[in-house]
Amino acid sequence: MGSNLAQPSRYSRHEVLPEIGSAGQNKLRNARVLCIGAGGLGSPVISYLAAAGIGTLGIVDYDRVDRSNLQRQIIHSESTLGELKTDSAFQYISRLNPDVKINLYSVRLSEYNAIDISKDYDLIIDGSDNFSTRYLVSDVGNILDIPVIWGSVFKFYGQVSIFHPKIGPCYRCVFPQPPAPGSVPNCSTVGVMGAVCGTIGSIMATEAIKVIVGMPNTLISTILIYSAEDSNFERIKISKNVKCYSCSKPLEARTLLPSYQDFCGEVIGITVHDFETKRSINPNLVILDVRRPEEYESGNIPGSINIPSDDFLNQLLILDLDRDVELVIYCHSGARSRKCIREIEQLGLANVSILDGGILAWNSIVGV
Structure with a gap:
């Protein structure tokens, strides 16, 4: 990789912001961010973080690019159909900002590899589309003491929050138990407006930048809910659960479950x-x-x-x-x-x- 991450011509619009400045841009350059998923949410996250000059960007996704993805997964294209999404993402980032270091993990994130993959990162962004991965990522963040930015989309709606082990609640605090298997349809069944993925993913990227540079007023202890149907945003305050399976324990006592798919009743x-x-x-x-x-x-x-x-x-x-x-x-x-x-x-x-x-x-x- 080159050494142009600090070039003022590329990041001057960040550096003139007093809340970021050159010091904040240096923090972005030194940051290591892991993105779980290179799909509907991962696409805008990856795009904006790479453009912002994140020093190291890890991407976890085992899936391949399908034509039905292209309505919302903007980093992929007709030319990368059938390719691994990680490889397609690598090509996109390399064109957008070749000075970003990219680590690819073309695997399914599981209880067997999640700790090893995540341990060297400062921040995890969860753009996954299933409950087992969301619980797994939340527990990994608690064990490694790493903040997790979570987002989800459904039809015309989206949600974003930050789960920070040191400061606020985790995903389990808010959702102690997963929904009954099959009770929540996925996007392939009920659909999703592609632009909603862009809205939510952009907010996730924004919150990531704010956390890295140390800006206040983040979405820690808050869930931001967006409705595209009526163009409305709603904020819900959330708090730690003192009986949480994961974050209520001392750091050294936090462990992963034997099987997150069993816990959620999901099928491989x-x-x-x-x-x-x-x-x-x-x-x-x-x-x-x-x-x-x-x-x-x-x-x-x-x-x-x-x-x-x-x-x-x-x-x-x-x-x-x-x-x-x-x-x-x-x-x-x-x-x-x-x-x-x-x-x-x-x-x-x-x-x-x-x-x-x-x-x-x-x-x-x-x-x-």
Whole structure:
């Protein structure tokens, strides 16, 4: 990397701000920020932090760029379809500000790697889209004593907060237990306005810069809620939970859970790329399409078996599968697959995953 991060011509609009100045810009240059996710929220976060001159930017994402991402994930493009999002992000940042050091982690963040990945960073930004990762990131921040900036989006709405172990509450203080599995639909099912991701992600990046340079009036102990439908912002004060599983304990007593997906009742999802890899190495892989018969007939993944979700358990019993068989379930976009997982658990089948994005994702990348 070059040594031009301190060039006044690039950062002069920061340096003339009394609240930032050259001292604040130096803090940004020396900062190490880890971004969880390079998707709808991660895209504006990565873009603005790289432009701001963050010295080191780590990016965690195991997914690949899909055409359906491009409506809101602005750092990716048609030219990077099918590539790892981390690689696509690297290309974007290198064009925008080649002096930023970029660390890529093309893996699923888990209880096995989260501490090692996060331990050398000053700040974590959580742009994940699932509850297990949110609880994991919150606990990692508490264990390492690192502040976490959290954001989420849903349809026309978004939320942002800062969870700072030294000062305010953590994610667990506000949400001690995850919602029931399947009770909260994801964006692939209900949709999200792309520009809302930009709004929330930009606020997350703004709060990151404020924390790094030491500005007051951040969103610590506050959740900022945005509604694009009525262009309204609302602030809700939050406080520490003295009985919190994580942050109420002494620093040395804080630990990770054995499994965050078990805690949240979530099912392991696999990308289209990983699914195709499974198909190539496991000739006995069983692929179940849980859509309606007419949907199946209109187009399906070759070799899949159609078992509609409304009679899933009965039809699955007829198949009489071995308990050690490896299963992949898919539907239109993922919602029905997740519901069927709970029925599979009754049969003691453990080696089961769902295809993230369903047939929509597979068609956009592989097709027939």
